[in-house]
Amino acid sequence: TYQLINLQELLNILVDNLGSCERILKTPMPLAYAIHLKQLLLVYCCLLPLQVVDTLGWWTGFMVAVVSFTVFGVEAIGLEIENPFGYDDNDLPLDAICNTIKHNIEDLITTQSNAARSLQDSIAN
Missing domain, CATH: 1.20.5 (Single alpha-helices involved in coiled-coils or other helix-helix interfaces)
Structure with a gap:
């Protein structure tokens, strides 16, 4: 009897976790958020050289490229891990x-x- 009660509790926890995973899967990132984020990153990367050119001089292009690569890379990673379920290489x-x-x-x-x-x-x- 004790094992059946324990098994029922574990089954309930499993079902709760399954529901949580389904909520993650079926909750998309709002389109307005994704568009706004890309626009904000683009404006930031376009205005960054104007802010650092006095300090960096000829290194401005290289440093802006590194910062832009990093910022857009983090944004791409966020899009990739938005849906961790499936059969892609980066999925669970x-x-x-x-x-x-x-x-x-x-x-x-x-x-x-x-x-x-x-x-x-x-x-x-």
Whole structure:
């Protein structure tokens, strides 16, 4: 009875976590946010040389290129991790995780079955 109650609690937690993952998957980034972010980054990168040219001189182009690469890279990473579920290279390996969990549960069931048989055999003898 204790194991069934514990199993039911774990199943409830699993269902709650599944619901959380589905909410993450089905909640898209608002289009206005994405457009505004790209416009803001573009304006920043276009105005940055005007701010640093007195200080950096000839290095302005190189430094602005490095900063722009970094800022647009972070924005691209944000878009990539917006949807972590699927079969792209950067998505979570859910199939491998689920297979590992399945094998662990099968091992536990087998071990408990063998232990129960051993206990029954020792009681019978």
